Amino acid sequence: MGLVSSAMTALENEPAAPATHEPLVVLDHVDKWFGQLHVLQDINLTIGKGEVVVVIGPSGSGKSTLCRAINRLETIGSGSISLDGQPLPDEGKALAQLRAEVGMVFQSFNLFAHKTILENVTLGPIKVRRQSKSEAESRARQLLDRVGVGVQADKYPAQLSGGQQQRVAIARALAMEPKVMLFDEPTSALDPEMIKEVLDVMVDLAKQGMTMVVVTHEMGFARTAADRVVFMADGQIVEENTPEEFFSNPQSDRAKDFLGKILKH
Ligand SMILES: Nc1ncnc2c1ncn2[C@@H]1O[C@H](COP(=O)(O)OP(=O)(O)OP(=O)(O)O)[C@@H](O)[C@H]1O
Numbered sequence: 001m002g003l004v005s006s007a008m009t010a011l012e013n014e015p016a017a018p019a020t021h022e023p024l025v026v027l028d029h030v031d032k033w034f035g036q037l038h039v040l041q042d043i044n045l046t047i048g049k050g051e052v053v054v055v056i057g058p059s060g061s062g063k064s065t066l067c068r069a070i071n072r073l074e075t076i077g078s079g080s081i082s083l084d085g086q087p088l089p090d091e092g093k094a095l096a097q098l099r100a101e102v103g104m105v106f107q108s109f110n111l112f113a114h115k116t117i118l119e120n121v122t123l124g125p126i127k128v129r130r131q132s133k134s135e136a137e138s139r140a141r142q143l144l145d146r147v148g149v150g151v152q153a154d155k156y157p158a159q160l161s162g163g164q165q166q167r168v169a170i171a172r173a174l175a176m177e178p179k180v181m182l183f184d185e186p187t188s189a190l191d192p193e194m195i196k197e198v199l200d201v202m203v204d205l206a207k208q209g210m211t212m213v214v215v216t217h218e219m220g221f222a223r224t225a226a227d228r229v230v231f232m233a234d235g236q237i238v239e240e241n242t243p244e245e246f247f248s249n250p251q252s253d254r255a256k257d258f259l260g261k262i263l264k265h
């Protein structure tokens with residue numbers, strides 16, 4: 001059994017969702033400006049339950065902004081975003097609930113430095129999910145075990161390697177029982193030997209049917225785990241396709257140019 005698979009079973013108590021096309025996250029004519037910069041331009045994107053979507057594109061194309069808009073760390077100018085049929089809430093309790101339902105893992109691990117690993121994982125479930133401390137702790141320990149850092153539970157983030165911290169960040173998001181997980185370049189701050197341990201956890205999560213949006217330049221991950229690759233440039237979705245088609249037969253000049261550059265490395 002994979003690292004995260006049993007964690008998912010423990011979380012969901014239901015079989016892994018097949019990659020159905022029932023919509024979970026729907027972006028409809030989404031536009032966003034930063035001042036004069038039209039950073040998201042008429043984005044239409046539907047992410048199905050259980051689907052794994054890899055988003056790639058040049059620096060500044062709007063990938064992070066897209067992720068941040070999905071859990072409302074950024075507001076949008078026009079259009080709409082819905083999660084499981086409900087428009088994203090504006091504020092208050094409903095917004096806190098949304099943030100729990102949309103797990104997010106960033107390039108920088110963003111763990112609380114003055115809290116232990118265990119406390120980092122239990123904080124959300126206690127505050128937002130209203131779990132008891134003992135319940136939250138036992139679930140957190142299970143999740144930490146399953147991402148391979150159970151023995152680190154009582155340490156502080158600075159005492160862990162980058163790869164270990166990132167796996168804690170994943171466990172922390174999973175502890176909220178999210179409907180979808182967003183990953184924004186989760187491995188790009190890691191040393192090469194740590195990248196694989198994080199990608200392995202993500203691949204397991206994908207296999208278990210988690211709905212995932214992953215911004216990454218890890219083409220191996222895209223090929224193994226993605227159902228679909230979305231290529232962005234200049235705030236637009238320029239092209240989307242299965243990984244096989246996208247990598248072997250990119251359609252647009254922008255995508256060809258981008259792949260030419262990254263595949264050379
Ligand atoms: N808070 C902000 N205020 C103003 N401009 C911003 C802000 N955040 C991002 N931008 C600009 O919006 C554009 C898209 O940024 P974004 O971070 O979404 O790109 P990205 O595709 O994630 O790039 P990278 O691959 O470098 O992470 C960039 O031109 C960026 O400078």
Ligand SMILES: [Mg+2]
Pocket residue numbers: 063064065184
């Ligand atoms: Mg980014």
